[in-house]
Amino acid sequence: MKIKEVADLVGISVRTLHHYDEIGLLTPEKTTEAGYRIYSKENLELLQQILFFRELGFPLKKIKEIIHAPTFDKEEALKMHRSRLLNKKDQIDQLISTIDKTLLTMKGEMDMSDKEKFSGFDFSNNPYEEEARQRWGDKALDDANEKLKSKSTEELKEFQDKFNDIYRKLAEIRHEAPDSDIAQARIHDWFVFLNAFGNYSKEAFKGLGEMYVYDERFTKNIDQFGEGLAVFMRDAMAIYADRLGEEE
Structure with missing residues (x-):
């Protein structure tokens, strides 16, 4: 559908759709050589989500963070x-x-x-x-990235070494049950490590684990330490987060 057709269908202005495109909130499926924006069925589905969020009082910046997060469902x-x-x-x-x-x-x-x-x-x-x-945002990741930027070269190397060590230790036990004592102990180390430079609530920690499997880029990088590690970590992180909730 062309932009005017979408605007008439939904009941919003063409200018609004232009703005959504300009800020990266809703990008048309393609733009013709003549400059016409063409919207797909998937674009309309995403627009519906945007308008639901708007109806519930979300600012556009927050909507963009949420609907474009890898874990968005x-x-x-x-x-x-x-x-x-x-x-x-x-x-x-x-x-x-x-x-x-x-x-x-x-x-x-x-x-x-x-x-x-x-x-x-x-x-x-x-x-x-x-x-x-x-559930879907990446605030914890944003905060962590900001803290990493402030670290020195030596501190970054120390961070990377610790990061790799935790992943190797998790890979060693990836065939164990995710709720086993050893799995939960090593996932605890991961939770503590993340919160040393980020701010991960139990919900954000659980969501991060889901992203390890949902986003194939994460899966590929994590499974370099051992095939199936991403799925194992997701399951173990979910159990750990749920247990944290029970303790509160």
Whole structure:
């Protein structure tokens, strides 16, 4: 579809689609020699995701980080959108009820308590944004990369040596059960190592493990230490993260 057709179908402006392209949020499948942007079915599916995130109050920068993360799962995102929109619907119903009661109070037909006057208002931060960022975002990776940039050549070599040592030790036991004591002990070393220069919550740690298998670039690099290591680490990291949650 051409850009004007997409704009008419969705009900947004051509200028908005131009902006999405310019910032790398939604890039058309191709651009003709004449300069016409052509959108594919996959582009439309991604646009739908973008608009759901926008409906839930996400800024464009956050949406771009999330939908282009290697671990982003479209089906899971749709389920989460549905859940949050139902919550939003409940809040809107509460606000409508507050308005109706206020009108009745103004007419002298009922009395509202001070608490009832503010029922339905919610000024807290968007919890879904943090949930999505942890699930699909790459904030932990961004933070880690920034810290690495500040290290000296000697510190970077020490980091690389430690990194390789942990991976070799994990590769040695990759045929063990991911929930075995030795597997969990060595995954603990990995968790501690990552948090020495990054900021990995249990959710981010688990998401990182999923990315090891989801993104073939990670899988290829990790499996250089031993075939099947990426899958083993993903499973062991998930178990470790779940156990951390149980301890809280």
